[in-house]
Amino acid sequence: xxxxxxxxxxxxxxxxxxxxxxxxxxxxxxxxxxxxxxxxxxxxxxxxxxxxxxxxxxxxxxxxxxxxxxxxxxxxxxxxxxxxxxxxxxxxx
Numbered sequence: 001x002x003x004x005x006x007x008x009x010x011x012x013x014x015x016x017x018x019x020x021x022x023x024x025x026x027x028x029x030x031x032x033x034x035x036x037x038x039x040x041x042x043x044x045x046x047x048x049x050x051x052x053x054x055x056x057x058x059x060x061x062x063x064x065x066x067x068x069x070x071x072x073x074x075x076x077x078x079x080x081x082x083x084x085x086x087x088x089x090x091x092x093x
Contacts, residue, residue, distance in 0.1 A: 018069045026062025029055050 033055035036043065043049045 019066070019073060022062060022065045022069050026059055026066060029058035029062055033059055 033052065036052045036055060040049065040052055043052055
């Protein structure tokens with residue numbers, strides 16, 4: 001089988017308000033967990049207790065995501081700051 005090679009360059013990654021987006025999603029997962037918690041008995045009786053625990057897991061993974069994207073943004077900012085005095089490309093521009 002022949003190795004696949006791209007025919008064009010990959011587009012630049014989309015950048016946006018990543019940290020607020022992850023924080024919003026994390027808050028949503030925790031809110032869903034708290035809303036479902038009083039009804040845990042009903043969920044358990046109907047075999048849907050995993051819904052409650054999925055929301056808790058989503059909130060926990062969201063906390064890891066918040067930590068990760070904050071570190072990533074800090075690394076991007078420091079990289080841009082450190083490279084400000086250096087030439088941008090092989091021809092200096």
